[in-house]
Amino acid sequence: MPNDAETVSLAASNGRQSEPCTFVIFGITGDLAARKLVPALWALHLEGRLHENTQIVGYARSERSNTELRDSLHGALQTYVGTVDQAAWDSFAPRLHYVRGGYGDTAGHTELLAALDGLGHPRRLFYTATPPETYEDIVNAMVASGLAASPEGGWTRLVIEKPFGHDTKSAQQLNNVISEAFAEDQIYRIDHYLAKETAQNIAVLRFANALFEPIWSNKYVDYVEISMMEPMGVEGRGAFYEAAGVVRDVFQNHLLQLIALVAMEPPSRWQANAVRDEKVKVFDALEAPSRDDVVFGQYDRHGDTPGYRDEDGVTDQSNQATYAAVRFKINNWRWSGVPFYVRSGKRMGAKTTEIVLNFKKPPHVPFALKDPLKADRLVLRVNPDEGIQFVFNAKQPGQGTNLGRVSLDFAYEGRFDRSPPDAYETLLLDAMLGDATLFMRADEIEAQWRIVEPLLNGSGPMADPHFYPAGTSGPDAAERLLQAAGHAWHDPTSTS
Numbered sequence: 034m035p036n037d038a039e040t041v042s043l044a045a046s047n048g049r050q051s052e053p054c055t056f057v058i059f060g061i062t063g064d065l066a067a068r069k070l071v072p073a074l075w076a077l078h079l080e081g082r083l084h085e086n087t088q089i090v091g092y093a094r095s096e097r098s099n100t101e102l103r104d105s106l107h108g109a110l111q112t113y114v115g116t117v118d119q120a121a122w123d124s125f126a127p128r129l130h131y132v133r134g135g136y137g138d139t140a141g142h143t144e145l146l147a148a149l150d151g152l153g154h155p156r157r158l159f160y161t162a163t164p165p166e167t168y169e170d171i172v173n174a175m176v177a178s179g180l181a182a183s184p185e186g187g188w189t190r191l192v193i194e195k196p197f198g199h200d201t202k203s204a205q206q207l208n209n210v211i212s213e214a215f216a217e218d219q220i221y222r223i224d225h226y227l228a229k230e231t232a233q234n235i236a237v238l239r240f241a242n243a244l245f246e247p248i249w250s251n252k253y254v255d256y257v258e259i260s261m262m263e264p265m266g267v268e269g270r271g272a273f274y275e276a277a278g279v280v281r282d283v284f285q286n287h288l289l290q291l292i293a294l295v296a297m298e299p300p301s302r303w304q305a306n307a308v309r310d311e312k313v314k315v316f317d318a319l320e321a322p323s324r325d326d327v328v329f330g331q332y333d334r335h336g337d338t339p340g341y342r343d344e345d346g347v348t349d350q351s352n353q354a355t356y357a358a359v360r361f362k363i364n365n366w367r368w369s370g371v372p373f374y375v376r377s378g379k380r381m382g383a384k385t386t387e388i389v390l391n392f393k394k395p396p397h398v399p400f401a402l403k404d405p406l407k408a409d410r411l412v413l414r415v416n417p418d419e420g421i422q423f424v425f426n427a428k429q430p431g432q433g434t435n436l437g438r439v440s441l442d443f444a445y446e447g448r449f450d451r452s453p454p455d456a457y458e459t460l461l462l463d464a465m466l467g468d469a470t471l472f473m474r475a476d477e478i479e480a481q482w483r484i485v486e487p488l489l490n491g492s493g494p495m496a497d498p499h500f501y502p503a504g505t506s507g508p509d510a511a512e513r514l515l516q517a518a519g520h521a522w523h524d525p526t527s528t529s
């Protein structure tokens with residue numbers, strides 16, 4: 034039986050292996066557990082990063098035995114991962130246990146506590162893979178049952194899934210409830226986007242190279258674009274999307290986090306509070322957008338592709354935005370005067386997530402050119418074709434000075450020995466190791482809600498979306514948002 038004296042054997046090649054702990058998943062019967070959490074734990078198991086004494090306890094309201102849980106998770110791995118190696122499964126399955134109970138039901142949580150005591154670990158990580166309306170009840174029942182208390186010689190941590198609140202007030206309320214039960218360093222608020230390799234590489238590009246940081250400011254950058262375009266519609270999640278819309282779905286979290294990674298000052302060390310301090314400073318400097326800074330859109334029927342209002346769970350009068358383009362201003366020394374144009378939409382023509390830094394033109398060009406000079410551009414491709422492209426001017430061969438556009442291109446694909454881990458694999462291991470760098474702090478979440486609050490349904494201009502045909506690049510009005518300043522959205526298929 035595991036005990037306090039266990040030492041962490043560093044079997045994994047880079048030394049990252051979980052401490053022996055009990056990983057409790059509230060909502061083990063759900064979609065997130067099946068598609069992401071259990072596959073991530075399975076991958077960590079296969080890589081030798083899950084300590085041999087780490088146990089996984091699933092908790093949910095449905096009636097099932099340990100054997101039934103193991104069988105259903107075996108099926109989930111086959112569905113979402115592929116072939117399951119029998120020998121590896123035989124060593125993984127005994128880690129899995131099931132406890133039945135309700136969320137917020139003190140009796141159920143007390144039974145869970147007894148089961149955890151039986152497993153003997155003083156280190157416990159709880160994960161809320163349940164609908165957001167259960168989070169407060171779960172925390173309250175953890176307090177009432179004694180589950181929230183850290184066992185002697187160990188620790189208790191809580192991982193909270195997104196969405197974290199639905200506006201500033203509800204996020205503050207949730208923060209209040211959680212912080213009554215746990216210290217900030219016990220709380221891990223998820224935004225899985227931060228754990229994507231390409232998102233982490235923004236910091237590496239900026240802070241592990243000497244070349245970029247000196248030009249990473251309003252002295253050299255004309256404007257910044259961040260695009261997150263998605264060909265899919267709401268795919269059966271119409272009712273969820275009616276309540277969320279594009280602002281809550283991706284702006285409040287993923288897109289603001291990408292802005293922070295691009296705009297933050299270099300932290301003194303890559304450590305949770307140092308990084309989060311710098312991100313919060315960006316959010317403090319971000320001006321809440323006004324009406325003139327925003328274009329909302331909603332996809333309309335196009336050929337056989339249904340419009341948003343045709344989707345199940347969506348009313349035929351809905352004005353919910355499935356697209357937004359926003360001009361953000363960052364009021365600080367580094368970024369004053371540089372617009373950050375950020376857009377995201379559903380039912381777009383192509384799938385793209387990219388960050389584009391458009392540089393200023395040189396102050397003086399000594400060549401007699403036939404065509405206007407184009408400015409240099411750095412494109413950070415987050416998804417797909419993850420990589421970095423630098424586009425600049427070069428002399429075309431021949432007499433006279435004629436310029437052509439050329440690019441230096443780095444693609445992740447095939448460049449490194451291993452493919453990147455899924456974001457959840459990184460996040461679960463970090464949480465087990467107590468590294469909160471890729472998780473959000475209370476003040477960060479609340480600052481994010483403050484920034485998007487004017488864009489939320491009912492209090493902003495949401496009532497008037499521009500309709501765009503499904504499968505296109507969004508409403509024309511989004512082009513005009515940039516045109517007044519002589520700017521234009523980057524075409525991801527363009528190399529010039």
Ligand SMILES: NC(=O)c1ccc[n+]([C@@H]2O[C@H](COP(=O)([O-])OP(=O)(O)OC[C@H]3O[C@@H](n4cnc5c(N)ncnc54)[C@H](OP(=O)(O)O)[C@@H]3O)[C@@H](O)[C@H]2O)c1
Nearest residue numbers: 060062063064065066093094095162163164165194195196
């Ligand atoms: N699925 C994803 O890819 C994904 C991605 C990002 C974030 N998330 C977040 O992760 C959390 C879980 O997502 P999910 O897709 O796994 O949810 P889900 O499948 O709808 O629900 C998870 C489990 O919670 C229980 N449950 C469902 N509805 C409930 C209700 N009204 N009241 C109490 N319990 C209920 C069910 O377990 P029992 O009935 O067996 O107890 C269910 O198996 C959510 O907060 C979601 O926003 C999910």
